[in-house]
Amino acid sequence: MKKLICKNCGNSEFYVLNVGETLCKCGKRLTKLTDYQWENSQKWKDIQRRRAEIISKMSLLKREIDECLDRRDEEGFKKRTFELKLCEHFLDNSLQSPQVRLRERIKQNQDKLSF
Ligand SMILES: [Zn+2]
Structure with missing residues (x-):
């Protein structure tokens, strides 16, 4: 229904x-x-599940970012900050065009950042 x-x-x-x-x-x-x-029954449920996964990943990343700051681990900090941005971006766009934009964004950034 x-x-x-x-x-x-x-x-x-x-x-x-x-x-x-x-x-x-x-x-x-x-x-x-x-x-x-x-x-859209199943598709929508998938998106909601992914959103929930992303949100829990984001809270993990935030904790790790704090740890990196404590350790003065600049590489780790940059990497996780970038991942966090991607997560935020995904959440913003997941309702309009799930995954597609995120994939584009990752592709764009892969050229700029090397890890
Ligand atoms: Zn609403």
């Missing part, structure tokens, strides 16, 4: 404000049909 979900956060519960205007739990006002997205 398909449901309409918020494009911003993936929630399917909205408060109706006016005709054609709803408020999502995340605080976004949804006025146009393009503000919504059809829940």
Whole structure:
């Protein structure tokens, strides 16, 4: 069964404000049909699972970055900061175009950074 979900956060519960205007739990006002997205059962679940993985990876990275600072490990710090940025980037874009942009971004950065 398909449901309409918020494009911003993936929630399917909205408060109706006016005709054609709803408020999502995340605080976004949804006025146009393009503000919504059809829940695409399995694909959507995969994205949500990946997001959860990325978020837990990010908290791990943040902890490791702190450790690198303590050890004055500049290489490790740079590497993890870069990974953290990629994670953030993925989270930002995962709803619009999962993985594709991340892959592009990694490719772009591989030329600049060597590790
Ligand atoms: Zn939302």
